[in-house]
Amino acid sequence: MKINLKIWRQEHARVSGAFVHYTVANVQPDLSFLEVLDLLNEQLIAEGGVPVEFDHDCREGICGACGMMVNGQAHGPLQRTAVCQLYMRHFSDGDTVTVEPWRAKAFPVIKDLVVDRSALDRISAAGGYISVKTGAAPDANAVLVAKPDADTAFDYAACIGCGACIAACPNASASLFTAAKISQLALLAQGQPERKSRVVKMTQQMTAEGFGDCSNHGECQSVCPKGISIDAIAQMRREYIRAKLPFG
Amino acid sequence: MTLNARIPEGPLPHKWGNFKDHCQLVNPSNKPKHTILVVGTGLAGASAAATLAEQGYRVKSFCIQDSPRRAHSIAAQGGINAAKNYPNDGDSVWRLFYDTIKGGDYRSREANVYRLAQISNQIIDQCVAQGVPFAREYSGLLANRSFGGAQVSRTFYAKGQTGQQLLLGAYGAMMRQVAARQIELFPRREMLDLVVINGQARGIVVRNLLTGEFERYAGDAVVLATGGYSNVYYLSTNGKNSNVTAAWRAHKRGALFANPCFTQIHPTCIPVASEFQSKLTLMSESLRNDGRVWVPKQAGNQRLAQEIPEADRDYYLETRYPTFGNLVPRDVASRNAKQVIDEGRGVGSTGLAVYLDFRDAIASQGKSAIEARYGNLFEMYQRITGEDPYAVPMRIYPAVHYTMGGLWVDYHLMSTVPGLFVLGEANFSDHGANRLGASALMQGLADGYFIIPYTLGNYLATTPLPEVDTSDEAFGEAEASARTRTMKLLSIQGDKTVLDFHRELGHLIWNGVGIHRHQQGLKKTIEDVRSLRHEFWQNLRVPGEATTLNKNLEFAGRVADFMELGEVMARDALAREESCGCHFREEFQTASGEAQRRDEPFAIAAAWKYQGDEQPPELEHETLVFENVELTQRSYR
Numbered sequence: 001m002k003i004n005l006k007i008w009r010q011e012h013a014r015v016s017g018a019f020v021h022y023t024v025a026n027v028q029p030d031l032s033f034l035e036v037l038d039l040l041n042e043q044l045i046a047e048g049g050v051p052v053e054f055d056h057d058c059r060e061g062i063c064g065a066c067g068m069m070v071n072g073q074a075h076g077p078l079q080r081t082a083v084c085q086l087y088m089r090h091f092s093d094g095d096t097v098t099v100e101p102w103r104a105k106a107f108p109v110i111k112d113l114v115v116d117r118s119a120l121d122r123i124s125a126a127g128g129y130i131s132v133k134t135g136a137a138p139d140a141n142a143v144l145v146a147k148p149d150a151d152t153a154f155d156y157a158a159c160i161g162c163g164a165c166i167a168a169c170p171n172a173s174a175s176l177f178t179a180a181k182i183s184q185l186a187l188l189a190q191g192q193p194e195r196k197s198r199v200v201k202m203t204q205q206m207t208a209e210g211f212g213d214c215s216n217h218g219e220c221q222s223v224c225p226k227g228i229s230i231d232a233i234a235q236m237r238r239e240y241i242r243a244k245l246p247f248g
Numbered sequence: 249m250t251l252n253a254r255i256p257e258g259p260l261p262h263k264w265g266n267f268k269d270h271c272q273l274v275n276p277s278n279k280p281k282h283t284i285l286v287v288g289t290g291l292a293g294a295s296a297a298a299t300l301a302e303q304g305y306r307v308k309s310f311c312i313q314d315s316p317r318r319a320h321s322i323a324a325q326g327g328i329n330a331a332k333n334y335p336n337d338g339d340s341v342w343r344l345f346y347d348t349i350k351g352g353d354y355r356s357r358e359a360n361v362y363r364l365a366q367i368s369n370q371i372i373d374q375c376v377a378q379g380v381p382f383a384r385e386y387s388g389l390l391a392n393r394s395f396g397g398a399q400v401s402r403t404f405y406a407k408g409q410t411g412q413q414l415l416l417g418a419y420g421a422m423m424r425q426v427a428a429r430q431i432e433l434f435p436r437r438e439m440l441d442l443v444v445i446n447g448q449a450r451g452i453v454v455r456n457l458l459t460g461e462f463e464r465y466a467g468d469a470v471v472l473a474t475g476g477y478s479n480v481y482y483l484s485t486n487g488k489n490s491n492v493t494a495a496w497r498a499h500k501r502g503a504l505f506a507n508p509c510f511t512q513i514h515p516t517c518i519p520v521a522s523e524f525q526s527k528l529t530l531m532s533e534s535l536r537n538d539g540r541v542w543v544p545k546q547a548g549n550q551r552l553a554q555e556i557p558e559a560d561r562d563y564y565l566e567t568r569y570p571t572f573g574n575l576v577p578r579d580v581a582s583r584n585a586k587q588v589i590d591e592g593r594g595v596g597s598t599g600l601a602v603y604l605d606f607r608d609a610i611a612s613q614g615k616s617a618i619e620a621r622y623g624n625l626f627e628m629y630q631r632i633t634g635e636d637p638y639a640v641p642m643r644i645y646p647a648v649h650y651t652m653g654g655l656w657v658d659y660h661l662m663s664t665v666p667g668l669f670v671l672g673e674a675n676f677s678d679h680g681a682n683r684l685g686a687s688a689l690m691q692g693l694a695d696g697y698f699i700i701p702y703t704l705g706n707y708l709a710t711t712p713l714p715e716v717d718t719s720d721e722a723f724g725e726a727e728a729s730a731r732t733r734t735m736k737l738l739s740i741q742g743d744k745t746v747l748d749f750h751r752e753l754g755h756l757i758w759n760g761v762g763i764h765r766h767q768q769g770l771k772k773t774i775e776d777v778r779s780l781r782h783e784f785w786q787n788l789r790v791p792g793e794a795t796t797l798n799k800n801l802e803f804a805g806r807v808a809d810f811m812e813l814g815e816v817m818a819r820d821a822l823a824r825e826e827s828c829g830c831h832f833r834e835e836f837q838t839a840s841g842e843a844q845r846r847d848e849p850f851a852i853a854a855a856w857k858y859q860g861d862e863q864p865p866e867l868e869h870e871t872l873v874f875e876n877v878e879l880t881q882r883s884y885r
Contacts, residue, residue, distance in 0.1 A: 012796065030521040038526055038747070045745050045791045045800070053797050055314060057487035059527045060628070062412055063318045078631075085631050110458060111797045118435070121315050125427040129420030130379045134299040134697045135370070137377035141334060144388030154381040154406055157413060161317055190379050 001093035003027050003036060007052055008100045013108045019098070029089035033076065034059060034066065036088060037099075054113040059084040061225055064160030067167070068113045069100040074164035074223040082162060082225040102163050104172035106210040117163050119209040120177060126205035127198040128181040130190050149187045156184035158226040165220035165228075171212030176220035178206045179236035180228050186239055196243035203240060251504070251855060251870040254658040255359040260876050261341075264363040267659075271702055272709035279304030282708055283467040285452055287439045287494055289316030289422070291415055291689060292672025293473030295696030298421035300471075301430035303701060308465055309422065310434045310454055312489055312802075317419045320475055320487040321692060324411025325532035325625070327395055327403035328375075328689040330368035335392050339400040341365045346877060347398060348687060351577055352652070352680020353829035353845060354879045355507070355853070357872060359659055360677045364687075367694040372404055374697055378417040382406050394575070395534060395685040403686045408532050408624045414689055418696070437463070438802060439494040440730035442470060442501045442668065445722045446714065449498075449668035453726045455734065457802060460795040462727050464718035469667045469704055472498060473696065476651035476673040478511065480810040480817065481762075482754020484648040485517060485530040491806035492813050495655050495674050497730075503663040504855035504868060506656035506676035508813065509821035512683055512830050513763055514649035515581035518632050519601040528647040529632060531625050533581075533685050536574045538609035538618065539642065541565050541581070543602050547592030553603055553641045564588055572884040579682045579830045579843075580884060582646035586763045587841075589645075596643045605641035646763065650688060652679040652830070653820070656855040656870070660703035661695060664855075666711070669704060671695035676853065681829025737804040738794055742787030746804045749784050753807065753814055756780065761817050766834040770822040774815055781811040816856055816865055823867060826850045838881070847879050 002025050010017025024040050031039075034056055041051035057065040061082035068083055070076035075083045078090060091097065099113065107115040145153075157180070165176040182199050185191030191198075214233055221230040256267040274282070282305050286297040289311040301307045311319060333339040345365040349356055376382065376390070382404050383391040395403040406413040425431040436457040443451035443466070451466040477492035478484035499505045516536065518529045544551075545562045564584060566573045576584075585602050588594070595601050610618050615638060619626070626637045633643070654676040655663050661677070663670050672692040679687060760773030784807070792798040827836040827843035828850070836844040851872045856865040 028522045028524065031524055032526070035524055035526050039524060041800075042745055042747060045789060048791075050792050051800055053799060057313065057318060057489045058320065058323045059488060060323055060529050062409065063313075063320070063322050063487060065313065065318050080627075081631060085628075087632065087634070089634055114797060117314060121317075121423065121426075121433070121435075124317075124420065125423040127427075129424050130377065131424055132374070132377040132421075133302050134295075134374060134421070134701070137370075137373040140332070140372045140376040141389050143376070145384055146388050147384045147386050150381055150384040150388075153379075154383075154413075157379075157381050157406075157416065158409060160322075160412075161315065184381065185379050188379050188381070190377055 001027050003088070003091060004094070004096040005040060006096060006098045009052070009112055010109050012111055017109065027088050029087070031088045032059065032084060033070065033086040033088065034084050052113065053111045056084060061085040062160060064162040067102055067162045067164055069102070069167060071098050074102070074168040075225055079222070080225055080227045082160070102167035104166050104211070106172065106174070107163060107166065119211070120161050120163065120174070122209060123174065123178055123202055123205045124181070127194065127201040130185060131194060143189045145188055153184045153187040156180040156228060156232055159228055160226060162225065164223045164225060166211065168219040168223040169212065170217055170219065171215060173214045174206050174209070174211035175214035175233045175236065176224065176228060176230065178202050179232035182239055183232040183235040186235065195239065199236060199239040199243050203236070251656065251664070251868060252658065253357060253870055254660055255357070256659065260358060260362050263359050264366055268702055271706035274705045274709045276304060280306060282306065283308060284469050284471060284704070285310070285465055285467040286471045286473065287452065288319065288473035288475060288674070289419070290319035290321035290473060290475055290672060291418055291692030292696040293319065293471070294415065294418035294422045295693050296471055296473060296671055296700045297431055298418060298425055299697050299701050300704065301425035307425070307431045308434060308467065309431050310437045310439060312436065312438050312457065314435055316422060316433065316435065317416060319415065320490050321415045321689070322412045323487065324689055325408040325530065326534045327393065327405035327410045327686040328371065328414065329395070329402050329686040330372045330404060330690065331365055331402060332369050332372060334390060335401045337400045339402050343400065344368060344402065348678070348684055349680065349877055350882060351684040352682055353843065353882060354680065354847070354851065354874065355828055355872065356678055356680030358874060358876055363699070364678050364691060364694050367698045368690050370698060371690060371693045375414055375417050378420060380406065380413045380417045393534065394537060398684070408622070411689060414693065418693070439474070440497060440734070440805070441726040442498040442665070443722050443726045444501050444665060445716050445720055448666050448713070450716045451718065451723060453723065453730050455730065458797050460793070460798070462731055464723045464727060466716050466718050466723070468708060468713050469669060471669045471671060471700065471704070472655070472674050473671040474674045476654065477810070477813060478648045478651055480753070480814050481648045481757050482750050483520065483525065483528050485514065485528050488527060491809070493806050493809045495670070496809040496813055498655065498663070498665065498668060500858045502665045503668055504656040504857050505653070505816065506853045506855040507653035507820065508817045508856065509761055509824060509831055510652035510681050510829065511648055511761070512578055512650040512652060513582040513646045514578055515585055515646050516604065516644045517647035518629060519596060519598065519643050519645035529628065530647065530649055531629060531644070533578065535604060535622060535625060538621070539574065539604040539606050540608060541574050541602055541604055543588045543593040543595060549593070549595070553595070562593070569884045576884045577682055577684065582763055583832060585646055601643035601645045603641040604644045606637060607641070610638065650683055652676065652681065652683055656853065660707065661699055662703065662707065667707065669700060671700060681831055734794060734801065734805060737788065737801060737808065738790050740785065740788045740790070742789050744787050745789055746800055746807050749780065749788065750803070750807045750810070752780055753777065753810060757814050757817065761821050764832050764834055765821045767822065770818045773818040774822070777811065777815045777818065784808065784811055819864065820854055820856065823854060824850060845881070851879070
């Protein structure tokens with residue numbers, strides 16, 4: 001089939017970008033969306049043009065490197081699917097697909113579809129861990145964790161840090177990303193000693209990075225490729241209140 | 249020349265303890281005076297960076313990704329082994345050691361493998377303390393499962409995302425040290441050369457992938473944890489950015505490259521669907537615990553799976569290997585799949601697949617039990633193929649997944665360049681000729697959390713390290729050479745893209761140094777790779793500029809190195825005149841078609857020494873001494 005692409009091209013953060021139209025012919029339904037961008041880039045190189053830059057790596061939806069707005073939706077039309085796992089069988093011959101980078105103040109564009117997501121690393125550095133030194137751990141079965149808590153903790157821990165939640169949020173809030181880590185660790189016995197300081201430090205960093213506040217739109221959970229629930233944000237708020245109130 | 253592995257004295261179970269008891273320590277007040285350059289942020293690199301920083305060293309951490317959390321360890325699915333024996337099913341350190349060394353077909357070093365098994369339990373403790381959400385029983389205790397080739401349940405797992413969870417644990421530990429200013433992060437940097445001064449590894453040259461600038465970093469030691477080289481095959485289960493460049497450039501500066509032909513072909517991958525396919529997706533082999541592998545008995549079958557009656561199905565692994573059945577090691581499963589496919593019994597539209605069928609497991613255990621165990625894998629399969637594996641059998645095909653070969657290291661994990669340490673998949677040390685499932689995560693974390701802190705400390709405490717800085721002429725020479733090579737790639741402006749060349753190289757290596765190898769084919773592969781390499785340097789076209797983000801340029805540099813590695817892989821496979829583990833030389837097989845080892849003279853690690861771009865490398869070796877296990881013919885029947 002033939003796919004028309006309308007792709008955001010931008011040389012770097014200091015110049016403005018614009019949409020450019022391309023057409024890729026002979027697209028097989030078994031190709032992934034990123035493979036169509038590969039094809040387009042091969043076409044551009046053959047014509048003496050400059051390929052479209054986009055981040056990608058594992059192409060199995062787990063590394064979180066890829067991410068782009070496809071027809072206005074973060075990672076495209078499929079639920080619980082990173083764009084690398086989006087296959088062309090979900091498109092039709094002659095479709096026009098609009099492709100843009102993540103848009104958020106805290107995610108400056110580097111080039112074309114590539115943005116700077118280092119703000120997420122800084123939120124993690126603010127407290128997204130349990131402070132245990134190598135070698136200092138007790139036997140792994142010394143601390144029991146109830147299965148439902150372990151399972152829910154896993155669901156939150158599945159975040160791939162792609163930034164789709166932020167790109168989809170009208171406020172460009174990083175609440176789901178931040179809350180997923182806070183909630184994972186709050187559910188585990190091992191996470192208790194730093195429970196209060198963690199939520200305070202991580203949310204402070206989130207604000208410092210220029211991410212907006214959450215106003216319960218829920219766009220984040222609908223685009224999350226790992227299906228992380230907005231319940232995490234409710235949990236984060238409870239954690240924050242507990243940490244801030246003297247009787248918490 | 250024979251290489252000295254510096255294995256400590258004493259009986260096997262006491263070697264690591266003896267080493268730790270007697271190694272030299274760095275005085276705490278001196279640790280901040282040492283800068284350690286850690287390249288790579290996967291399980292090995294992140295755990296090493298975090299632990300060294302906790303100890304007080306100044307760590308500089310480099311990765312090609314935009315964030316350390318994206319290293320390819322993230323994609324490991326199945327699990328991590330440990331000899332905890334929580335299920336009380338007879339496991340022990342000895343048994344984990346024995347299974348690993350036997351699984352590797354006796355081509356790994358006893359002392360290293362034993363140490364790995366000893367450390368395995370500490371890794372689980374460490375990860376649980378970090379909040380890694382491993383699967384648990386209703387009692388709240390940790391759950392275990394059995395994994396490809398093992399007769400005990402010693403694998404800890406977090407659904408099908410164990411690598412992700414372990415890596416995020418290590419990443420968290422690392423970010424804690426970033427916040428404490430013990431680690432300085434350098435993401436989007438690619439190591440393009442190793443700087444050797446007075447025979448010691450003292451620095452690296454990296455290219456800033458955003459600005460294109462070349463940067464120099466000096467340190468007292470360099471730790472490479474840059475993963476494996478499966479992408480030499482073009483199609484593999486590795487991430488698109490996984491590459492051999494850092495290791496290869498270190499090789500060209502004097503580090504020997506061991507057993508490059510030992511590459512693991514994983515039996516349970518989603519088959520290739522089209523010629524433009526960019527990568528292969530692995531599905532955890534834990535699927536073989538419940539799925540049954542079969543093909544039709546007759547060649548040329550046109551029926552759908554559900555139309556083929558029981559009597560016409562050949563469950564060939566169960567028939568041929570009654571003891572292990574569907575759980576035979578990876579190399580055996582892959583070879584058998586290729587064999588039935590070569591007989592014309594392959595399934596699916598391309599005929600390049602076998603079935604992995606869950607019908608019986610769903611009937612006996614219920615759909616919800618299967619869903620709980622493999623739900624995300626089934627989902628992934630359906631997303632990629634458009635087929636529902638609860639209703640029709642999965643189609644699987646072998647794909648390159650892991651490379652046991654890598655830079656040669658001694659017991660200290662130090663390469664033949666003093667001060668250059670190599671961890672995880674990038675080294676060759678623990679898996680011999682075949683890696684058992686759930687052992688890669690174990691090795692990466694053992695190397696990073698628990699081994700390098702001791703052996704690197706010992707090196708720093710016992711080695712005179714004169715002051716160096718980045719103005720040293722060795723840095724200038726290394727930077728100039730990296731720059732020249734990069735600019736050359738841009739200047740050719742020929743007719744073929746990096747992708748064209750990479751795909752061609754992949755075909756050559758897959759056909760020549762893949763599941764089956766033979767003398768003639770290997771000789772031809774050497775010639776073919778050489779001529780492709782010459783064409784590459786004459787006819788490559790790289791678009792864009794060197795001063796901005798230019799992924800085509802990055803890829804070109806990596807493919808250029810794969811072009812050199814590929815030839816050495818074929819030379820290694822040619823020189824190893826035996827079959828062992830993954831390395832199946834058609835000339836060397838038993839009457840029943842199994843791999844025929846020749847322990848005399850091939851119970852060695854073959855380590856190749858770079859001799860110049862167009863010169864064949866020189867072969868050196870380490871003799872593997874087996875004092876504790878008897879070398880037997882592997883039998884899974």
